[in-house]
Amino acid sequence: MNYTYCVIGGGIVGLATALELTERDPGARILVLEKERAVATHQTGHNSGVIHAGIYYQPGSLKAGLCRAGAEATKAFCRDNSIPFETCGKLLVATNPLELERLAGLENRARDNDISFETVSAARLRGLEPNIAGLGALLVHATGIVDYRKVCEVMAAKLAERGAEIRLGTQVTVITEEGQSVHIRTQDGGTVTAEMLVGCAGLQSDRIARLAGMDVRHRIVPFRGEYYTLPRAKSNIVKHLIYPVPDPDLPFLGIHLTRTIDGRVTVGPNAVLGFSREGYKKGSTNLSDVASLVSHPGFWRMARNNLKSGISEFRNSLLRRHYLEECRKYCPSLTLDDLGEPGAGIRAQAILDDGTLVHDFLFLQSQRMLHVCNAPSPAATSAMPIASMIVDRLVGAREGEGHGNTVS
Structure with a gap:
């Protein structure tokens, strides 16, 4: 036809x-x-369900503009079609003095990107989120959640x-x-x-x-984002989304606490190399996908450039107690028993021949x-x-x- x-x-x-x-x-x-x-x-169908506000992106960049416009368009589409969503806001939490310094840079970025935010002191953070520990935070009002x-x-x-x-x-x-x-x-x-x-x-x-x-x-390299869903009894542990202050030396954002539109809370994801582009179960391997990885020179260059963070992510994937340590940076009351139902999404990461992550x-x-x-x-x-x-x-x-x- x-x-x-x-x-x-x-x-x-x-x-x-x-x-x-x-x-x-x-x-x-x-x-x-x-x-x-x-x-x-x-x-x-495997992402976190977050409607992002765009605070992380370079002011004036295409990504920043598309994210702001996209957040408004997504919410409008949901309203017009009776799709449940919630604008719950996001807290970017600094857990050490270096992250507190980086938070100031994010404030400037938020202003330049015309994103509404509040600077939150440690005392105010405890009032907003009694289960979250930090030296300070930015509250980004426009962030929301939906089922994509x-x-x-x-x-x-x-x-x-x-x-x-x-x-x-x-x-x-x-x-x-x-x-x-x-x-x-x-x-x-x-x-x-x-x-x-x-x-x-x-x-x-x-x-x-x-x-x-x-x-x-280029080659698509799959990165698994592994997360855990907290027990129903812990569904009220946070009112906002709890995100880290990004480290500019790392390619991925890091573990955070995310409310979902069905009333649950997830912790994660990490970012580990996947051996199957569409294998969501832990240990999934597709020989064709592995061959695609190892035959691409950019993969080996990328691996060498990110060896330290890659080892850390694999350690967190293999050992739940290490994964828990990352979660407890923000939420110290969590225990191993709270790391409930596991899940994973897979990110399609384009990598150039020279190892550059696109x-x-x-x-x-x-x-x-x-x-x-x-x-x-x-x-x-x-x-x-x-x-x-x-x-x-x-x-x-x-x-x-x-x-x-x-x-x-």
């Missing part, structure tokens, strides 16, 4: 892109292909209402760009032809781009295709403005502004 646009990937970025296309091009025939049996199966899987289910329903087609359980095996069309073959033997293709394949984004003949010079957007584009190879955290919060940016690029390519196999 012939379509105007084909979107590969039924996560929140793919679905938001398809929705944006229905707004910009109402007469278009739109198809979403998702290899799993449900939308939001991987990164979107539910957001995606509503997006999928709206797409169906607007005449778009979503095919679940449909894996793409061949992509060929020829002249004015892109031909997509699927595992069931079917063939789809589209004028434009958008790849939003997350953990498989490099493979889909390579399948399409793009010049892929923290910005990475697109591969041709005349008829746009592959989103890296949509940096917080992609779920920012999904709607990211979708608008993707569609801007698509429209430019369709109108003849594409310039071959481009990277940005």
